[in-house]
Amino acid sequence: MAVLALLGLLAILLAILHFGRCRRPDEPPLDRGLIPWLGHALEFGKDAVKFLSEMKKKHGDIFTVQAAGKFITILLDPLSYDVVLWESRSKLDFNPYARILMDRMFDVRLPEYDPNEEKAMLRMTLQKPNLSSLTKAMSFNLRTVLLYDPSIASRQWKEEDLFHLCYSTMLRAGYLTLYGNEMKDYEDVASQTKDQAHSLEVYNEFYKLDRLLMKAARSSLSAGEKKKFDSIKKDLWELLSVKRLDGRANRSVWLDSYKQHLVDLGVDEDMQTRAMLLQLWSTQSNAGPAVFWLLLFLLKHPSAMAAVRGEMEKTLSRKQTTGQVHEISQEKLDSTPIFDSALNETLRLTAAPFITREVLQDMCLRLHDCREYRLRKGDRLCLFPYISPQMDPEIYEQPEIFKYDRFLNVDGTEKTDFYKGGEKLKYYTMPWGAGINVCIGKFFAVNSIKQCIFLFLTYFDLELKDPKAKIPDFDKERYGFGMLQPEIDVIVRYKLKEQ
């Protein structure tokens, strides 16, 4: 009897939840899905591109879906993105959702602070005037990780998974650059050996965590996975404890400034350490996958590889193509339009962040073509530039194909004019986000990716083990979280060149 009553109550509750919200006049089309409360959460999480493309076909470029009790309005018209990107924080705020994710993924809970102030302060530490010292440190650390590994020195062919090779190289070198080295002298062999071992340990633990992070973000870890996730985090907190970091040499200005910012907020040491892991993810989870996709596209497209190699050899002096890549000046790093186009094209195809805002008050959204929609307080608003502009066939011919010169004009300068509905687009590709959420590490990331690819192409013979190997599909769970990762890896053979 009691069970029946309970079921009845549950049914009423579900019915209330199900029939509780209807579309009001002037609101975007509403699609709640068939399952009460859960709505479209499963399809959304499983493959956001497939799901949102189907919704776009059904409803057009703005619609609201229900997912796990939340109503999310999706806007897919790049001509209207500005309205969202620059709206005041009193109406559309990025921060509440970021705080939810910080807690779910990294157990980080910080006191209230002004995110714009924090961003402005940290931007200085990753851009000029600190960019040149970061770039130089990255160059040293890339060599420590990649060239001075004893297993490389033998000059024998080695087989490895390309994603693993790129992700570990970039994360280890990026970690050493931002979080510091064992000793001050980069050339000290004992210090290099310790840096190699320690950075590998950090990478190995981080990689295990990374396998579970998407599920953690969606609160869908099983009990067993949750236990494993918590234990990996504990190991990483040991490795990144602020006490341990304080003892490292060559710490970046970014690290010291971020730590000071936490101290100023009154955050205790445990929470500071957790924040250090969160930052390892925000600074290191994208550049490695970018190097992977770019190298893979170059290996699969010989004309692109030849063009990038040709430009590299022309740009770098002879000394640099035969040994001393660490001295590449910023001026030279900035003189590679072919490489830049190939990188932009790679990121167009493989960077898929959501740009998310919490709606803090009932408001009206006026789109580029003067359509007006009402948004409700408590809902979420989300842009997904991967569907449009990045993969939009109206903007890019054959958008699914890698064309290394897509972002080049015939005179070799950067192409920036792309159109939709006859109108020139301000946002034609958005791998770095935009507006107040733009990536503050972009310039450092581009320098680092360039240095890493140049190092691979200069020092190594590198080829696909199976030249016919297909470019793998994406791990579709990762849509919305930045750079995509492959569903399966691709094996390469590589060895140090005879110089």
Ligand code: HEM
């Ligand atoms: C290919 C490489 C990279 C890509 C595609 C990328 C992309 C992005 C995107 C899309 C965002 C905005 C996230 C959001 O608002 O939800 C972001 C934020 C951020 N990125 Fe990057 N990023 C890359 C590399 C880096 C690197 C190497 C660093 C630092 C060394 C870095 C530091 C940051 C930081 C600190 C933020 C947060 C900024 C904030 O507080 O809003 N990124 N990145």
